[in-house]
Amino acid sequence: MKYFSNVPFLNSDGKIMLNAIDIRKLLKTSSEAKNLKFGKTIHAHLIISNQITRDRVIERNSLINLYSKCGETSTARYLFDKMPKRNVVSWGSIMAGYLQHGYSSEVIELCRNMINVDKLCPNKYILATVLSCCSNCRLFDEGRQCHGYAFKSGLIFHQYVKNALVYMYSMCSDVEGAFWVLNSPPKSDICSYNSVLNGLLDQDDMMEALYTLRKMVADCEFEEWDGITCVNVLRVCARFKDLRSGKQAHSRILKRGLDSDLFVGSSMVDMYGKCGEILSMRKVFDVLQTKNVVTWTAILAAYLRNECFEEALKLFLEMDHENVEPNEYTFAVLLNSCAGMSVLGYGNSLHARVEKVGMKDYTVVGNALIHMISKCGLVEDADMIFKNMLNRDVVSWNLIISGFSYHGLGGESRDVFHRMLAAKQQPNYITFVGLLSACGVDEGFYYLNHMMREFGVEPGLEHYTCIIGLLGRSGRLDEAENFMKSSPIKWDVVAWRTLLNACHIHRDYKLGKRVSDILLQMYPNDVGTCILMSNMHAKSKRWDKVVAVRKLMRERNLKKEPGLSWTEIRNDTHVFVSDDNEHVESDLIHEKVKKLMSEIKLLGYVPDFISELHDVEEEQKEDYLRYHSEKLAIAYALMKTPPRAPIRVFKNLRMCEDCHSATKFISKVTKRTIIVRDVNRFHSFREGRCSCADYW
DNA sequence: CTAGGGTTAG
Incomplete structure (x- = not known):
């Protein structure tokens, strides 16, 4: 008995004693905390204590709000539909639920029904919610209708409504309209500025964004700035690669203690990354107390953008170790890092993981897969990914078009x-x-x-x-x-x-x-x-x-970059330098090259001696050519892969004419597809021909 | 009992 005495709504027998006010408060609390389990307990209590909520509008609305907030929109809708009489709050609750879970277009329809069927007038809450949907879906006409109604009804004098309107105009690219509302009463607060600035940044309208930022600085005290303001300021700095202003923003953020905000932290990492300040970025990242997937993905993306592909992949291991679940953007960044390095082995294992966690159908992921696979020389496989995509955007099409181009497949x-x-x-x-x-x-x-x-x-x-x-x-x-x-x-x-x-x-x-x-x-x-x-x-x-x-x-002390070729065997990359004897299997490789050369000579290959060799003894010339790095890499790949497997070799310089001619013959004599990527393009050697048609 | 604005991808 004593056990229950501290719990305010239980009597000494452990029975629940709740009045109407308690119930409303508890439902509100559980919605705010998104604690569906607790909220359902209260719902259950209402049912077992025989309190039918159908006719008790406030309780019913609280329940709808609970299920809406917690993402069970269908339950919320069921409760909503079964009400004999709804008020504006019922409509508002269900609409907010749809809005927050991405069903913006549904909200507009609901609003129409509210007006036409239930003959109810939108209040400030309804209007703000509907305006949000207009912003999300870029519904300019509907948004302007809302503006008209807000004006006529006087609801425009509510700060929320004004800010929602400003956001709508900037999201619909009507900068003039946004400024018009911004400059009319009530006085703009920091949120109004946040809304315009955010809309302008989303629309890529940098000049107007800069103008708004200046106006905001003049209009609002620095003390008013919140996390969202900081995010927007950092976004502007990042876009202009303005490190000086970015650092200023950084110190202001520290002064206000806003660096503990997740969004602000991610934006700081992003800003330093976009300004190319990798080391400062890493320092900021390392001291952030709160990080989530987005923070991690932001830093990985920055490494990718700055071509530190390996660093990105390495840091991901740490992310994995900290049990931060990657999302579709994380996988896109990682796959693109693999594309940057043309590593198929790791790229394939990421591909497998993407399939396993069911993220392959995200467009960003599909695009990254196309990018990675075609960069590794397998356009046909990339095309398979492309063909199987559920949704393609302009990036998907561009990737496959330029993929075919790079491989010389113009048709x-x-x-x-x-x-x-x-x-x-x-x-x-x-x-x-x-x-x-x-x-x-x-x-x-x-x-x-x-x-x-x-x-x-x-x-x-x-x-x-x-x-x-x-x-x-x-x-x-x-x-x-x-x-x-x-x-x-x-x-x-x-x-x-x-x-x-x-x-x-x-x-x-x-x-x-x-x-x-x-x-x-x-x-x-x-x-x-x-x-x-x-x-x-x-x-x-x-x-x-x-x-x-x-x-x-x-x-002028200009040195020729040493010729390097590399090939991936299983998950290891083997690098070859011209005239290289470093490889453990060097002797075997040289023997293999020699054998290949004599085989293709029978088919008509004639060594093509180039510039550097005119002063070299005749017998030595062939040796020089024989030790070109791509020949070594091709020979090694032929030795280490099963018959008929295609081989892929990458080279840091332009492929030389002799190697090009020799590789055509090698592809014929070994019946292999040999894909060589040099600095400029891909060469796909098949049955004695190259996809570049001898022009590169 | 209902309400606005946010970070990551090519």
């Missing part, structure tokens, strides 16, 4: 583009970069001049560079040069290098000289240009010129 790339249009997906800037690199000249110009205009995409440097590539590929070098000289575009290294590469392949020595002069004038210390020049001179057997370029490189 597939264009097919996908036309299917994209048939699927009513608007192409964007990036779509056309992928597409243009997969075209012939006439098609290229057609897409540039007609398609891009049709879809309102302004052509940029990348697109024009693609055109240079197309002209170059078809040998129309003079046209390419004229195009570059006559158009007012500010060309960069990539563009000129594209033309130089075309000169190299088509052996246009004179133009090549002009282009390399331009390049060396722009970038006097560009090693890539020097190497291409030297190769070009060598091709035309102008050894004196080769020597001159070498001398220039020596004078």
Whole structure:
């Protein structure tokens, strides 16, 4: 008996003694705490003590509120539908539930019914909720109707309603409307500014965001700032990569003690990451007292953006160790980090995990899978992922279009583009970069001049560079040069290098000289240009010129990057350097190369000696070629993988012509698909042919 | 008994 004496609503026999007020309070408390279990106990008590709530509107509303808040919207709806008479609060409770659980469009319908069927007028709560839905779904017309009603009814004088309106206008991209409401009474508070700023940031309207921020600083005392204000300020700093202001915001946050807010913490990590301040970011991250999935994902994403792929994967192990459950964004970041490093082994195990936890159908995850798999050289597999996606966005289409392009599969790339249009997906800037690199000249110009205009995409440097590539590929070098000289575009290294590469392949020595002069004038210390020049001179057997370029490189202390190739066998990556004897199985590998070389010679392979070798003894030349890193890597992969398995080799430089020719023969003699990715693109060798059609 | 604004992906 004594046991129950401390519990206020139990009598000395342990029986529940609750009056109506208690019940309402308890239901409210359990909704606020989202404690469904406790709330259900009260519901049960009402039932067993024979208190039917159907006609007791306040109790019924409290129950609807409870189930709404706790995510059991269907239960809430059942209780709502079974009420003989509902009031505005009943409608408000059910609408809030739908809003919070992502059923915004349902709310609008409910509001219509409330007005037309129950003949009730929206109050400030209803209006704020409906306006939220309008913001979420960008329902501008409905939102403006709400504005009219708020104005007529005077509800606009409630701060909540005003702020909801401001948010609606900025989410619907009506900046003028947002400012109009912001400047009308009642006086704007920090929340009003938070709302506009947040909407503008979501809409990517940075100039207006900056203007609003200045106005806010002038209008609101710093003491009024809350967590959301800080998040918005940090977002602005991040977008402008404004580290100075970001640091200022950071110190203000510390002063106010807002760094314990989860959202603020994640935004700080994000800000430092977007400003490229990896070390400061890590320091901030390490001292945060509260972290959740988003905080972890934010830092992993920052590592990804700054190309610290390995660091991202390593830190994930710690996240896993701390038992923070990854979400779909986390997996997207990790898979994209694998894409950055082209590691299929770890990428595949993440793929398996994604399937296991049932996250494969998220668009971000599907996109990351396509990215990872096609970066590892397996476009066909990436295409399977693409075809099986439930929902595709513009990124999915872009990834598969440029994936096919990089693999030299122009036809597939264009097919996908036309299917994209048939699927009513608007192409964007990036779509056309992928597409243009997969075209012939006439098609290229057609897409540039007609398609891009049709879809309102302004052509940029990348697109024009693609055109240079197309002209170059078809040998129309003079046209390419004229195009570059006559158009007012500010060309960069990539563009000129594209033309130089075309000169190299088509052996246009004179133009090549002009282009390399331009390049060396722009970038006097560009090693890539020097190497291409030297190769070009060598091709035309102008050894004196080769020597001159070498001398220039020596004078400027320009070193050729050592040639590296690597291949992944199971989960290990094996790296090979040219002339490498370091590998434990070095002897076996060299023997294998030798054997392959003699086999392909029977098929017609002729070693192609290049520039550096003109002063070397004839017998030694073959040895030099034999030890090119990609040959070593290919030989090793052939030794270590089962027959008919495709092999994948990656290289840090451009593939040399001799290796390219040899690999074509090797693919034929070994009946293997050999995928080599060099700095520029993929080469898919199959049955003696390469997907690049010998132009790269 | 009902109410606004937030961090991560390409």
